[in-house]
Amino acid sequence: MTVGIVVFPGSNCDRDVYWATKGCLGLSSRFLWHESTDLDGLEAIVLPGGFSYGDYLRCGAIARFAPVLSSLIDFVKNGGKVLGICNGFQILTELGLLPGALTRNQNLHFICDTVPLFVSSKRTKWFESFQSGQELYLPIAHGEGRYQCSSDILKKLQDDDSIALKYSKNPNGSICDIAGITNKEGNVLGMMPHPERACDEELGGIDGRNILQALLEK
């Protein structure tokens, strides 16, 4: 029962996630190098934030071809939990595990802030411990976090109740205020906000703890 945290060249939130899952929550955690394909013994995998492969071409476009991610597809098919945070969310959309794409913020700024959000769907394990509509505050830090998808995909997300997290005050122009979505099965969550940066009162809040706690909950 261990959380695997993928390390790409250019990841910069991998250690933060480890600090949060292992240090704050006491969850068994280990790093997974991007060339590794052995996911044995892992119950959940986190794709952390950062600038994988320099974010060359598009955010997540090169990371999509990392050996670890070919194993990840089977891992997801077998019901394994995957959490993509920020750059990890971008990678999940490039990989096709989640629909849509993350594009340049509407105001062109790299936004580094703590923002109010609310739980839009508590259908999946990730948000089971929250109340529907519950407000939470999480840090965001991205230049390309504007969620985009076709109207058909948006309707499907709504029909499947897969829009997990929304911004209370849309900071980046995301369609429908979307901050995080899940797949239909509910085992894959992608979100732009950083739950790992909200796991200790000393750092301003603990609203991220329950999301990360869900990594190892049945």
Added chain:
Amino acid sequence: MPNFNAKVQVSLRTSVLDPAGEATKSAANKLGIKGLNKLRIGKAIDIEIEASDFEDAKTQLELLSDRLLANPVIEDWTLEISPVDSSNT
């Protein structure tokens, strides 16, 4: 095997907002450029590829454009291919 030159042009779909293009358009107005109705920013990728024939080159370049160079969720792409003139080499 023959060589081919290729240019792939990647642009944001018209339905997707291009904030960088909008900002550049606004700067162009400040420069005094008149009559600018549209300015959208994309990417141009120059490629040289060795392939058995034109069709082979085209097949590979289309795969490359659709699966890596562009993200079809938000971007369109166009491809131009021309044989490298071997008399110059």
